Amino acid sequence: MPARHCAGCPPSSSRQRHGCRPVPASGVIARLFKPSSAITFGFYAPPHTVCQFIGMGPRVSRIFVIGAAGKIGRALVQQAAARGHRVSAMHRSAEQSADLSALDAQPVQGDLLQLQPDALGTLMQDHDVVVFTAGAGGKGGPAMTDAIDGRGLELSVAAAVQAQVPRFLLVSAFPEAGRGKHLSDTFENYMAVKKAADVHLASSSLDWVILRPGTLTDAAGTGRVHAGLAIAYGEVPRADVAAALVALVEQPQVRRRIIELTGGRTPVFEALHQF
Numbered sequence: 001m002p003a004r005h006c007a008g009c010p011p012s013s014s015r016q017r018h019g020c021r022p023v024p025a026s027g028v029i030a031r032l033f034k035p036s037s038a039i040t041f042g043f044y045a046p047p048h049t050v051c052q053f054i055g056m057g058p059r060v061s062r063i064f065v066i067g068a069a070g071k072i073g074r075a076l077v078q079q080a081a082a083r084g085h086r087v088s089a090m091h092r093s094a095e096q097s098a099d100l101s102a103l104d105a106q107p108v109q110g111d112l113l114q115l116q117p118d119a120l121g122t123l124m125q126d127h128d129v130v131v132f133t134a135g136a137g138g139k140g141g142p143a144m145t146d147a148i149d150g151r152g153l154e155l156s157v158a159a160a161v162q163a164q165v166p167r168f169l170l171v172s173a174f175p176e177a178g179r180g181k182h183l184s185d186t187f188e189n190y191m192a193v194k195k196a197a198d199v200h201l202a203s204s205s206l207d208w209v210i211l212r213p214g215t216l217t218d219a220a221g222t223g224r225v226h227a228g229l230a231i232a233y234g235e236v237p238r239a240d241v242a243a244a245l246v247a248l249v250e251q252p253q254v255r256r257r258i259i260e261l262t263g264g265r266t267p268v269f270e271a272l273h274q275f
């Protein structure tokens with residue numbers, strides 16, 4: 001099994017200060033004393049537990065996820081809750097509620113086609129960050145893409161402003177998606193709506209980050225990505241997109257950036273730390 005560092009530790013010097021070391025993916029060895037000291041403690045703990053225990057972990061954030069029952073949404077909910085964040089998981093149907101509770105999230109039922117900004121703003125109150133990863137997924141044709149990826153995003157931005165949630169992370173799409181292929185009208189419309197949503201969020205008063213992943217896959221997460229302001233197109237597992245969103249939640253200094261994301265070689269936290 002490949003070795004890795006505690007996923008929650010900032011890179012390099014602070015990681016050494018924490019005492020986190022490369023360990024098997026099954027856990028983290030935290031050494032609270034230098035190897036040279038007379039007494040050395042070593043023990044296993046779930047990722048980042050030790051760093052949080054000694055007060056060096058990320059600040060706990062209250063995250064409101066829109067599209068929480070989707071594929072990225074579920075991975076995000078699971079990873080964020082596992083790292084101690086408090087997650088409100090907005091979903092459409094009542095049947096999704098139990099699954100989201102089982103991931104240690106607070107399920108919140110809500111439909112972007114039904115909610116008014118006031119009502120959604122009320123649901124968002126007392127959160128630190130909204131993550132929008134909802135989308136029509138091509139179902140319902142251009143009209144549904146307009147309604148969910150487009151107007152649903154605008155509704156969510158208005159609600160976040162009203163609820164005074166300072167930060168907003170949007171899962172968008174790479175502008176190159178579909179380049180070189182014969183695009184259907186539905187896909188062409190999808191790309192136009194995604195870009196218009198980016199424009200809308202970027203012109204808001206919020207502390208936004210727009211994440212543009214390449215083609216999403218259901219492959220297992222690698223914990224490594226390539227992130228940049230402009231990078232070559234590629235694929236990326238949804239689990240790694242979720243990890244990138246968690247890394248962004250934990251790095252509030254990253255703001256007002258459009259970040260492109262594909263699979264890569266850099267540990268996720270480090271890849272997002274550069275911005």
Ligand SMILES: NC(=O)c1ccc[n+]([C@@H]2O[C@H](COP(=O)([O-])OP(=O)(O)OC[C@H]3O[C@@H](n4cnc5c(N)ncnc54)[C@H](OP(=O)(O)O)[C@@H]3O)[C@@H](O)[C@H]2O)c1
Nearest residue numbers: 067069070071072092111112113134135137172173215216
């Ligand atoms: N496919 C790609 O290669 C690709 C590439 C880049 C970016 N993206 C974008 O990445 C995002 C997430 O992708 P994904 O694979 O996680 O998608 P997904 O599994 O289809 O999840 C989308 C979620 O949005 C929810 N949703 C749809 N309509 C809604 C409404 N009216 N109110 C509230 N929630 C609603 C869906 O709810 P239900 O569970 O009830 O259906 C679903 O849970 C999408 O915005 C997509 O456009 C995709």
